[in-house]
Amino acid sequence: MTARRRGGDRLVATYVVTGGRSSPTRNTLDQITLISLSSSAPYLSRSDLNEEQNKILGHLARGAQSVIELGAFLHLPLAVIRVLLCDLIESGHIAASGRRITDGPAEGPDRNTLEAVLAGLHRL
């Protein structure tokens, strides 16, 4: 199913923009995973992308953004933005870096990270 114009009914719109899927097929993205345009993005066709995906790419032209910020920008719940982003990763338009949720348990924070956070907080 291709994306249609979003109507007033939020639930319908949500269903439509993701092509009917409610969960991404690939690794789930964490809220704080950073998303940026891929180096090949300028050369890839955007004709197959829906309105929301084009908005995402437009927003990323200003700089990288976290998943949660993109979701807020597009007024879409996390579950939906994750599906849209996974599709854009697959099509090669965007790249994700940093934390990703995998099936395994989350690793606890390591000493280096905590010490860097501590030093950063002290500087605020």
Added chain:
Amino acid sequence: MQDYIDSDSDPGPVLRGNERTVKILIVGHMGAGKTTAVQAVSEIRPIKTEEVMTTAGSGIDRADLPHKTTTTVAMDFGRVNLNEELVLYLFGAPGQTRFFDILEDLAHGALGALVLCDPRHLAETYPILDLVEELGLTYVIAVNEFDGADRYTEERLREVMELAPSIPLVFCDARSRLSTRDALIALVQHLLTKLPEPVR
């Protein structure tokens, strides 16, 4: 239109995309000061998002309850660049058990949690402590000192909340950037003490 975000929301410093990102949850009951605390520290204007949650009816069939309900849960988040390579995200999240799924998702990979509480409503903090423990998050209690509220001593608060001595309790003013920062520092210091000793 949906009221998710201010259109003039300050986007904050531009990110390159290769920074390391970490998150800390700020949980607390309604009115504990979560939004204020996120706002105090964030470099971007904090963003309020609303997550739509569908809860399937489960357990005992009750005629007076619909089988499926949708709830909207409001979350605030903010961001602060700790250095060139490290970005901290703060999530102000509701502490109700019915939002467990969303909290579990948020808690995944989080450094820990700051449990903000209003000393005038201590009883409302008990279920949140259970929840945070169930989520497996290391936490510190931050007592938000509201103007005009009676001041309690740490001993008295610990006694009332039946806090284990190992759980740090700090006082803060969620409106103050430095005071909220200090509460976050207490959390990170506590996290460091919980790490296994480095192998020599």
